[in-house]
Amino acid sequence: MLFINTSARRMTAGILLALSAAGPVAAQKVPAFDNSSIDRNIKPCHDFDGFVNNGWKKNNPIPGTESRWGAGGILDKENKEVRLKGIIQSIAGRTGLAKGTEEQQIADYYASFLDTVTIEKRGITPLAKWIGKINNIKTLADWATVVGELQNMGVSTWAGFSVDADMKDSKVNAVYGGQDGLSLGERSYYERTDESTQNVRKEFVGHVNKMFALAGFPEKDPGQTILAFETKLALLQLTNVQLRDPVKTYNKIAFNELRTLAPEFDWGGFTNVQMIRTDTLVLQNKEYITNGAKLLKSTPLATLKTWTKFQLLSTFAGYLPKKFDDENFRFFATVMTGRKMQRPRIDRAIRSTDGVLGMPLGKLFAKQYFPESSKQKVSEMIENVRTVYGERIDQLTWMSPETKLMAHKKLKAFTYKIGYPDNWKDYSSIDIQRGKLVENIINATQFKHDETIKKIGKPVDKSEWLMTPQTVNAYYNPLNNEVVFPAGILQPPFFNPDADDAINYGGIIAVIGHEFTHGFDDQGSQFDADGNLQNWWTEADRKNFDGLAKRYIEYFGKLEALPGFKINGELTIGENIADLGGLTLAYYALKKSFEGKAEPAPIDGFSWQQRFFLGWGQVWHMNITDAALRNQIQTDPHSPAKFRVNGPMPHLAEFQSAWKCSEGDAMTLPPAQRVVIW
Template structure:
């Protein structure tokens, strides 16, 4: 199902290779978490020239001494904060187990949810029996009508997905949309790419499918696995690529009942929509249109028994964490070890926390905010956002390539930005969610049904702009173009991204660039298709759009050249929106930092670093990350975010102020002539 929200997806001085400013007395220690002023200078590798490789100059020391934990696919500041959030949530769960009445609303529910997941002995004793009632429902789907009714039921896989979203034509109201479903192995490229590496992935996946079918008690698992692989490969061939799915003009296609039938007559659209709870919507957004046509043909040509086998396999995969260790280990061996190069599975309690966060996240979040989000953070974030909004306003107004009519529209959209910080103004009420201690799989299914009922209950009412797509304990941020909102959960508002006690340059270089990034999504190649209210509309003149595409095309070409893994390049078209967000975020955060100095005074030199140098080092350290090759490959094939290394080096080489701050000259490896630097916002 189409989702439009864009998440961030988080990664002693030697003789400098630049000319320092006139020294001034160092600022006193601030009590910041990192270093004396918020920056950890031990992470640097100062044998590297900033102009040759700025990421390594800022992070090379850390990179040399840091190993990725065996239960992780990456390491970096984001992982540190996620670990801290996990520990804080675990304390909430422990307190709930000891005295739920003291912890607060929902404590017994999420305590029972967690305890059920953690009782491995009981899960192992139950064996595959918990699958039986769900497999029985699949067995009862003996014709195509019954199959489609099950496709539309929460908890069961489907070749097409159906859901609700704000209506792009009127985002104050909800509408219904459908699009291509997911594939078992992940992105379609795993099925279609050629070469020994991908052959090995497909061989391992085939063995995994057979293993899961065998564990589930199905006979003739080998033949069933062959049919499932053939089915998914056929589906992959007709599905849209991640790049194609970024084309919103092609994705947001509203269709009447007659048009839906003409597009994919093999599907019973009234049945699918009615079973999902959306039957009375006369117009539905049909995303991945040609894929739906192809999937319809595949649906009709594939025996019902093969679809039943596929649904059982996909159900067992989703249920694996709630099933005996044999299921869980087989699933980790493929998705963790084989695809992502992760040596060890995460501890059970950590996976339990992820499960609880995904099931009753706002109940946990309400307690998390009370314990871990100080009012001081909210006040300082307010000033940051005010300065960033003002900086964007100045930069749009001074834009040399945009005509006045389009500037006026852009400024109207900027004025309508709605920033949400820390936590929702109200939290989800989980009272009606039935949690049964000792029934982890049933709890998971009932949680999915609860969320579906909650969504349907909102369908006929105006869109509630106070709802959040992330919990407060999530280390991330996002922009929603259909609401023109930027959202920053409490858990990301911590050092090194944000530290109320740190030097201002550090906060502007880290969280400032992150805020600027999310605001920039409102003006990226996708977000720029939505107006101030979130309506899908054109506010550009043809001339301005042509100039915009010329600049974004040049940025896309820069990223196409980057090759993190031999033979696997960054996809400039796939990552364009995030790269625009990064570039606009850095340039605007830098301008906002200059505004801060106009109010608070010129930044001093600290430990030999000017304010501008601290700003850019903070930005680079915010993307301090290293990733296992398998996980990196998955990101390159499917993720619209560039790898962290290029979110630094690929961006700063386009920023004029970075050249001045570090004395970058022609001949330096990252140097771009002024005419070749991309400036958008």
């Protein structure tokens, strides 16, 4: 995936148009490349990101409402706060909308989020039913049933279930069981001893105490109670690096075996209320289930109830009165990521509506902003990348003919989706009402849960999209062996019809190449042409690949983003391989496009080779707070933007040639130390 992962198994800015409630206005051209972004005081061979982007960074400080500010975020803001805003507000002004129509759901959800008078008046009464259930828990079995019910509403507990294609039989959906329940998001937040991480834990304790005080809950020192429990839970969990291994996290068992692995926990009560019916399931980690259940058994029931109350409050804090919303923002946005202020309520209403009703909105977005002709253009780009990838496979010196044959088979089987779904789902059964924001969230979440449960044991719907059309992102799904490019990302600076080919190849073609390469990264390479977890490598070739990956892991692991915070090369290896591969594929696809033609002339003094790398660099211009950067390093499989620009360059002879770099320059490595995988 290009930006942020949303599934451990499945994944991996300019302003084009202004929009008012009345409709679109004239498009504004975006420069192919803005020379004012360049800092000519920095040599491209010393710090390419600084050379390409320092001018932009100086002129684009992080807004107080953001923790990071870059090309993707700016385009996302345009898609949501201009384009979607215009669509939503044009619907919100209508009257007499029929119940269950997408327009009624959009209008009434939007209105419910903006109705702060009703939200303040209701307080936390929308949660009273579930608070009462938690208070009435008498046994661990009672607790299992209650947290199972809360799972249907999106409230986390110690373990959770999901439904996805079976990694070893990708045509059929299976149930997966995994770890969950860490409020801070990742195990390292409970283990690291540096001052900044210790401060996060201290602030977390204060945050929990404040939330309980605001709710009028009687528990004493709930923050320390919850931190102590979650620390014990965290130490039982796999790290985010260990979760990257699909072989070790695929443990298929009979469903009844859960009772043998963890007899202390009432699995029947937990799963029955979720309507989970299956004979088998796949566990991430058997030991976690066993040891986690023992931890629950040894934990005072009062602690589990306190923890569950916080999970409930935290899940819905953004939909409760302002005092809860503000405190939730203070900790999770300001302390954790460095954001200084909330977005205006109206912009948050747009984003929340998009989060709940993203696909119905996506239908309207795609119709208005992504013409059918664009699909054909992107399809041609994808096929160009496929052709070049095949040529690159043939040229590999470290791979045998036997494995090359299988790699070609997988490459040929790649499918793709562009822009938006061909068929749209029916969301009419979601009950959305004005004045009932929390209930709207619960109803929408329950709909998604019910939809997911219906998939168990059924054939996989290969046409399903995991992102909405307006999303500024892209992904590769190894279980479908497909690449997906939503309409939202097919805009400047990733793709600009006014740019010359070199800039676009450094942008959108490198993005396409990035997603293709995910099919052959450390995770994707373990899935075959049909999307099954199966080894298709010779032993020697796999050893060669792993050796190259190890070298790239070690290379990134030496890069320090902040004092004491080096990039986790093992966590980011998939995305780093994809960036390196995407750049390589795009470069040679561009070169191939010039065959039989005169070499393009320089533009603004830059050769086509240089413009290609400028195109890549501007895609990743970004300013980021220290808090957000620390969070990214600990939780995100993507390297920070600066290192996505600079990281691959020393390994690309094409870069050194384009910019005439010399031995000893920071962006140059001796040939023997370069990593060339695809």
